[in-house]
Amino acid sequence: MMNSDKYPSKLLQDAVESIGTLPGVGRRSALKLALHLLRQPVENVRHFTSSIDRLRNEVKYCSVCRMISDGDICGICSDAKRDRKTICVVESVQDVMSIEKTRQYTGVYHVLGGIISPIDGTGPSDLTIDELTARVSSLASEFPPEDVEVIFALSGDVEGETTEFYIYRKLAPYHIKVSALARGLGFGDDLDYADELTLGRSIANRQIFKP
Amino acid sequence: MMNSDKYPSKLLQDAVESIGTLPGVGRRSALKLALHLLRQPVENVRHFTSSIDRLRNEVKYCSVCRMISDGDICGICSDAKRDRKTICVVESVQDVMSIEKTRQYTGVYHVLGGIISPIDGTGPSDLTIDELTARVSSLASEFPPEDVEVIFALSGDVEGETTEFYIYRKLAPYHIKVSALARGLGFGDDLDYADELTLGRSIANRQIFKP
Numbered sequence: 001m002m003n004s005d006k007y008p009s010k011l012l013q014d015a016v017e018s019i020g021t022l023p024g025v026g027r028r029s030a031l032k033l034a035l036h037l038l039r040q041p042v043e044n045v046r047h048f049t050s051s052i053d054r055l056r057n058e059v060k061y062c063s064v065c066r067m068i069s070d071g072d073i074c075g076i077c078s079d080a081k082r083d084r085k086t087i088c089v090v091e092s093v094q095d096v097m098s099i100e101k102t103r104q105y106t107g108v109y110h111v112l113g114g115i116i117s118p119i120d121g122t123g124p125s126d127l128t129i130d131e132l133t134a135r136v137s138s139l140a141s142e143f144p145p146e147d148v149e150v151i152f153a154l155s156g157d158v159e160g161e162t163t164e165f166y167i168y169r170k171l172a173p174y175h176i177k178v179s180a181l182a183r184g185l186g187f188g189d190d191l192d193y194a195d196e197l198t199l200g201r202s203i204a205n206r207q208i209f210k211p
Numbered sequence: 212m213m214n215s216d217k218y219p220s221k222l223l224q225d226a227v228e229s230i231g232t233l234p235g236v237g238r239r240s241a242l243k244l245a246l247h248l249l250r251q252p253v254e255n256v257r258h259f260t261s262s263i264d265r266l267r268n269e270v271k272y273c274s275v276c277r278m279i280s281d282g283d284i285c286g287i288c289s290d291a292k293r294d295r296k297t298i299c300v301v302e303s304v305q306d307v308m309s310i311e312k313t314r315q316y317t318g319v320y321h322v323l324g325g326i327i328s329p330i331d332g333t334g335p336s337d338l339t340i341d342e343l344t345a346r347v348s349s350l351a352s353e354f355p356p357e358d359v360e361v362i363f364a365l366s367g368d369v370e371g372e373t374t375e376f377y378i379y380r381k382l383a384p385y386h387i388k389v390s391a392l393a394r395g396l397g398f399g400d401d402l403d404y405a406d407e408l409t410l411g412r413s414i415a416n417r418q419i420f421k422p
Contacts, residue, residue: 006308006312007308008278008279008280008285008286008287008304008307008308009270009271009279009280009281010281011262011265011266011269011270011281012266012270012279014262014265014266015262015263015265015266017262018258018259018262018263019259019263021255021259022244022247022248023243023244023247024240024243029235031305031308032234032235032305033233033234034263034266035303035304035305036233036234037233037263037266037267038266038267038270038279038304040267042267042268044232045263045264045267046264046267047229048229048230048232048263049260049261049263049264050260051222051225051226051228051229052226052229052230052245052248052256052259052260053256053257053260054222054225054226055222055223055225055226055245055248055249056248056249056251056253056256056257057253058222059220059222059223059249060220067219068219068220068223068249069219069220070220070221070222074219075219076219092246093219093246093249094242094243094246096219097217097218097219097242101217
């Protein structure tokens with residue numbers, strides 16, 4: 001009775017299918033969102049779609065750290081107050097934003113653009129590891145290598161550890177300092193509720209008590 | 212340190228703000244969706260935005276029932292097997308789709324485009340009530356009025372009832388049949404869990420037992 005058995009309009013069906021490709025958006029929500037957009041003024045919808053098109057087509061990546069940026073070099077890399085000898089290695093743009101929110105970090109970043117994952121078919125050459133190695137090589141000739149530090153801030157799973165180990169070996173020839181995010185119980189966490197792995201590592205990696 | 216204190220790119224910020232205007236999408240999810248779109252191939256993003264633009268700019272509304280449609284008359288109104296003397300009055304496009312899914316209804320529809328709501332500032336003139344009256348007037352002159360039926364399928368709240376009553380009075384001069392969706396306990400519902408209003412009306416509107 002209806003086109004395509006379900007949708008009263010091919011245009012609606014196309015929009016619902018497109019919106020349904022977004023992660024976490026099912027068919028039902030996609031329909032709700034399409035009908036919501038249909039009720040908005042034409043200029044609002046045009047602004048909605050053009051802001052997405054512009055993001056995808058015009059965004060740049062910092063030539064130093066691969067963070068997204070409006071210019072050739074991002075705001076962090078071009079900030080003279082940041083310590084460019086300290087590089088925090090993260091998987092994604094979102095990780096940079098999370099760490100920046102803490103206001104605890106004054107070094108710079110390197111965005112890998114993913115993590116080594118044989119299952120997903122992501123190998124070292126798909127990531128910005130060569131660019132990181134080049135940065136470290138250049139810093140290690142400009143400064144005493146022991147003043148240069150790379151901090152791993154990757155996920156704590158097997159893939160994160162594989163990626164860390166791969167990069168660690170790549171950077172070994174430069175004799176710089178390599179560190180990783182502290183892992184342990186969260187602040188305020190109760191011992192009762194901690195999983196065994198976290199608790200075990202928390203004991204093994206215990207820190208000097210500084211009251 | 213970053214543009215706008217939070218976002219590494221104005222383009223990202225614009226896209227996140229646009230996506231965040233969607234109902235049920237918070238800032239955090241909007242950022243996730245923007246970064247997701249950024250990782251997709253350019254042509255996929257172009258297809259995504261153009262399907263939304265086309266929906267908003269090119270969709271038509273059926274000149275008879277106001278359902279969205281690719282042509283001047285929708286698939287339901289142009290289907291000779293549907294009984295055009297029976298008109299189910301609904302608030303929205305989505306309601307038509309819900310009722311169609313039941314495969315229980317063989318009449319046609321009338322989409323009001325909203326509901327009378329003084330709080331939201333929606334009055335009768337914002338809805339397609341005049342068009343409905345014209346349809347009924349024309350049917351009541353073409354057929355015996357008692358063969359023409361309008362079925363109210365609006366929400367069961369005060370606004371729905373206000374709208375039903377308003378339309379009921381508008382249609383009174385044509386002496387057609389007017390009905391409303393059956394309301395009562397849901398099929399399989401337990402008496403224990405029914406709210407008092409539903410249970411009370413369910414008793415008052417009890418139906419002849421047909422085993």
